[in-house]
Amino acid sequence: MLHDVRAFPQAPLQPLQLSWLSRAGIDVAVLRLDLIDPLISGNKAFKLLEHLNLAYANAAPGIISLGGAWSNHLHALAAAGKRFGFATAGLLRGQPQDTPTVRDLQAFGMHLHWLGYAGYRARHRADFWAPWQARYPHWQCVPEGGGGVLGAQGCAQIVAQARAQRSALGWDDYHGWWLAAGSGTTLAGLVLAEQGAHPVYGALAVPADHGVAPTVEALVGPAGAAYRLYDACRGGFAKVDESLLRFIAECEAESALPLEPVYTGKALLALRDQVEAGAFAAGTRLIFLHTGGLQGRRGFA
Ligand SMILES: Cc1ncc(COP(=O)(O)O)c(C=O)c1O
Known part of the structure; x- marks a missing residue:
């Protein structure tokens, strides 16, 4: 018999200090889903x-x-x-x-x-x-x-967690979410919870032909306009290259944010590419969703 497991602890929302963000005048806070539990996290x-x-x-x-x-x-x-x-x-x-x-x-x-x-x-x-x-x-x-509808519904709670903490950062509001997307379920949950209030940007950890866009469309229906997908997979799912590993090491050294190369590392690197390409105006405030997955780092030791 299962026990009722309805509530998860609050994930901390932490400012992210990185030189490429401050150079561009972009504020990013990380919602640390990796910290909600040592095992049942992300x-x-x-x-x-x-x-x-x-x-x-x-x-x-x-x-x-x-x-x-x-x-x-x-x-x-x-x-x-x-x-x-x-x-x-x-x-x-x-x-x-x-x-x-x-x-x-x-x-x-x-x-x-x-x-x-x-x-x-x-x-x-x-x-x-x-x-x-x-x-x-x-x-x-x-x-x-x-995944599926139930998976996306559970992820809608993530938005409430961020909203409850934004004023503690001195933010009256934020301008969007940035997160890794594999199936697109988590992104769909955020889009559904936001109901168009803030855009959700998904960094694809899988190639573009892996069906993320149709999955998200099927889950979010008419709320679909409020998201955008960016290629972040660097040649394939779980493909790792030297510049990705260097980027992760540099970010970890500068900010102490733990990353792994399959999802969160690629997502943050894709964000840096967009920030450096001028995709966001100075003063933009983004929430980077740390989706966890740190147990998978053991594969890259
Ligand atoms: C650490 C991590 N981040 C992101 C994702 C992508 O999540 P989704 O499949 O909901 O897009 C996954 C799961 O596949 C994951 O394990």
Whole structure:
């Protein structure tokens, strides 16, 4: 039986001091979702929230979901299962791998099933879940990354967290959000919560043909005008290059903000590129959403 896990702690909103921001006269504050919990943190926690609440309402004995061998989503789900006392199963992409993330999933008690690559590609088929529902009766099936409408609804809470703290920074208002986008679910949640009040800028951690724009459009409907996507993937998902790593090291040294190369590092680098290209006027105030994922840094040690 699941426990009710409705409330998450407040993520701190912290000013970000970086020379390229001050040169351009841009104020950025970081909403540190990475700090809300040592394990169930980042945007993953918010994307899981409504899935967990539904599983709780349905008295589901467990939750089953999908991801890769470095999945931040499976990591947060498995940790939540262990913390709140519900069973979890993870369907993994590819052949069995021994990564620190996979070892954590095992330690948290998640049942693991490796689907191969072709088996994983079948995840969007209508009949994909049937054998898993037969194997795990009454368990809740959560889409890859905790996405879908429920995932976006949980992320809407993020906006309230920022609004509650902006005056403590001396900000009467802010002019937009900047965040990494993988499936676009988190971005869609912010767009829905903002209802056009502030634009949401998404830095794509995946190539442009990965379907983020249609996913966001399907989730936000007519609120869609209030967001924009920027290419930030640097040649492919999880592709890392020397200048990205140097940028991350420089930003961490200057600001002490921990970043990882797959999402948050690429998102901040794409922001620097836009700031230096003059995309934002001096005096602009942006909230950079730290979406967490720091457990994945172990893959780049
Ligand atoms: C650390 C991190 N940031 C950003 C994202 C992208 O989130 P979304 O899939 O909601 O766009 C993810 C998940 O995929 C993530 O793990």
